[in-house]
Each structure stands twice: as structure tokens, then as C-alpha cells.
Amino acid sequence: MVSGILFGFQSVIILIVLTRTIALSDVGIFTLAYANASLFLLIGKYGVRNYQVSDVGGEHSFQDYKVARYFSVLLMLLCTLALLLYGTAVNQYPWRKSIVILLVCLFKVPDALEDVYFGEYQRAGRLDIAAKAMSLRLGISVALLCAMLVITGELVVSLSWAVMVSFLGMRILLQWTLPLFRVDYRLQWRSVWGILKACFPLA
Numbered sequence: 001m002v003s004g005i006l007f008g009f010q011s012v013i014i015l016i017v018l019t020r021t022i023a024l025s026d027v028g029i030f031t032l033a034y035a036n037a038s039l040f041l042l043i044g045k046y047g048v049r050n051y052q053v054s055d056v057g058g059e060h061s062f063q064d065y066k067v068a069r070y071f072s073v074l075l076m077l078l079c080t081l082a083l084l085l086y087g088t089a090v091n092q093y094p095w096r097k098s099i100v101i102l103l104v105c106l107f108k109v110p111d112a113l114e115d116v117y118f119g120e121y122q123r124a125g126r127l128d129i130a131a132k133a134m135s136l137r138l139g140i141s142v143a144l145l146c147a148m149l150v151i152t153g154e155l156v157v158s159l160s161w162a163v164m165v166s167f168l169g170m171r172i173l174l175q176w177t178l179p180l181f182r183v184d185y186r187l188q189w190r191s192v193w194g195i196l197k198a199c200f201p202l203a
Contacts, residue, residue: 003135007111010142011038017146018155026155029097033104036083040105044069044076044112047202048195052119061184062120064191069116071196072203073109080105096156103159110137110170117174124181133173141166 011034018027052065084101087093093101114137118130141162148158 003131003138006135006138006142010138013142014145017149021149021153022155026100029100030104030155033101036080036101037105037108040076040079041108041111043079043203044073044109045115045203046072046075046196047199048072049115049119050202051195051199052116053122056123058184060191060195061186061188062116063183063185063187064195065116065119067187068192068195068199069113071192073112076109076112077105099156100159103156103163106163107141107159107166110166114170114174117178120181120183121177126181129177129180133177137166137169137173140169 018030048065048068080102084098088098118134121127121130144165145158145162148161152158
């Protein structure tokens, strides 16, 4: 419940702080960036989680799912860059707007990367561990972003710190939790393509 609330309401929490600390023009840029990042996150996750947790027979290994997720996150980042190039060339985005969009999309990357690990935890019947790790990382990163906004009043600086802490928190929490599970690290490229193909309708 806590992780779901944090994930669903993080934008509301951040906007409450934003509207009281920075210029409204920057709030508008953040809102646009967050909307784009949320769409790109769907590409990053690629609809694999539901497929993964239903694979109770172990048709695909964890490594297969993880490599497939690397491809979908790469696609997510490429779509972000394509948007920025289009915005810069056609809509004359100023550099600050492009940087904010890029940083907010990077802020969402850990959501996509850790999701494949949490899918494995859920498949092993330990969704509680995934929820605790997600709650901790989201809570810390959102709290830091809001605190930096209050302290500095600068959106780019605050987002940069939040992105770094979010990636660091993801890495630390996965290092703590992954050893609790016996995971299959065998990689079959045919299986990776099978996952991407099977999940395309979900994506």
C-alpha cells in the first residue's frame, strides 16, 4: 500500500513543493517532463512484469528477463533523446527545458530497471520484499528532491541530486535483497527475443 501510494502520488507531492519554491514557468516544464517520462516508463517496463510473474514454470530465466529489460530501457532512453532532438530542432526547446526533460526521464529509469528484479521476487512469493525496497528508494529520492528544491530553489540541481540518489539507492537495495533469492543466470538469446515478442501486445 505504501509503495503504491508513493508511486502514484509522487508527482502530486513534488508539485506541491514545486509551486511554492520555484517559478511557475519551471513548474510547467516539470509537468510536461513528468508526463513524457511517465509515457516513456511504459516503454521501459514493456509490459513484462505481468508476463514474468505468471511464468511460474520457469520457461524463461531471470537473466533472460533482465537482458530483455535492458533492451526496453535502452528503447526508453532512445525515445527520450528523439523527443529532445525533435523539440530542439522543430520547437526550439531552450537548453534548460531539454535538460529538465532528460533528468526527469532518468529519474524514472530506476523504476523500470528494478521492476524486473521485483518481478522475480514476486514470482518467488516475496512481493513484500519488493514493496519495502521500492518504498524506501522512492521515499528517499522524493524526499531529497523536495528538500533540495526548498534549500536551493533550483530545479536542475535538485533533479540531478535526486537522479543520482535514486540510482544509488536502487543499486544498494538490490545488492541487499537479491542474495535472498536463488535466481537462474542462464542466458538464452532466443528466450530474450521470445520475451520481447510475447510482451509486445502488452507493451
